[in-house]
Amino acid sequence: MRLIPRRPKRAVMPDGMEQALGLDEPGTARLLAWSVLVGGGAAAATVRDLRIVTPRGERMVHTWDAVDRAVWDQDSRMLVIWWVHSRKTTPLEIQDDVGRLPEVVRERVQSSVVLSASVPMRRGKPAKVALRRDPDGRLLAQSLLPPGLRADAPDLKPVIDQALADLWAEAGEQGLNAGAPPAI
CATH class of the missing domain: 2.30.29.30 (Pleckstrin-homology domain (PH domain)/Phosphotyrosine-binding domain (PTB))
Structure with missing residues (x-):
């Protein structure tokens, strides 16, 4: 046995x-x-x-x-x-x-996801924003929009930019990123 x-x-x-x-x-x-x-x-x-x-x-x-x-x-x-x-x-x-x-x-x-948030849209599904780590450990910002929405739409861009800025600020407060956020 x-x-x-x-x-x-x-x-x-x-x-x-x-x-x-x-x-x-x-x-x-x-x-x-x-x-x-x-x-x-x-x-x-x-x-x-x-x-x-x-x-x-x-x-x-x-x-x-x-x-x-x-x-x-x-x-x-x-x-x-x-x-x-x-x-x-x-x-x-x-x-x-x-x-x-x-x-x-x-x-x-x-x-790879460090921080993420859901961004309500005026109609339909919410957008997602996230800070993620690339393979070299650097933070990068991502926004994922539902079908039919364009990131450069004049009414949408400021909302997404603000959501990403909020994530960058939160990452800085938690010591997750070194330095200022990259240009969005």
């Missing part, structure tokens, strides 16, 4: 995946999680970024501050990624989550 349970063997990344994701390149950040995608392709989370090779062969590398959010559906094994600067989503159908990718994606996105 064994008193100490054996640790499960560490899953090994399939041949060619490391190279396809660019994980073999010098200076690549430490790998945290990975998964093979249905239909081919793969996705990997590093300390600095999310790397994806779609089943069609498209390669994407985005730092964590470029990911707005991700939603995991266990039943369909689908991880859907929303990007900050695009309305287009990236659905990833995960073949076998031996690498804990959905958990790590959630953790990395959340850890």
Whole structure:
């Protein structure tokens, strides 16, 4: 009888995946999680970024501050990624989550958000503003507007600018940022 349970063997990344994701390149950040995608392709989370090779062969590398959010559906094994600067989503159908990718994606996105706020809009869904850390640790400001609203609209720009200024002030009060906020 064994008193100490054996640790499960560490899953090994399939041949060619490391190279396809660019994980073999010098200076690549430490790998945290990975998964093979249905239909081919793969996705990997590093300390600095999310790397994806779609089943069609498209390669994407985005730092964590470029990911707005991700939603995991266990039943369909689908991880859907929303990007900050695009309305287009990236659905990833995960073949076998031996690498804990959905958990790590959630953790990395959340850890990049320093402060955030919801900004009520005159009609419809609220806008979101946030201060996030880039891979080098610097704070950057982001605003995410609901569809149909433009950031440069004369009645909207001052509201968003004020919400971001409030976040910068709060970050300064908490000692989260060094120096003045960048121009918005």
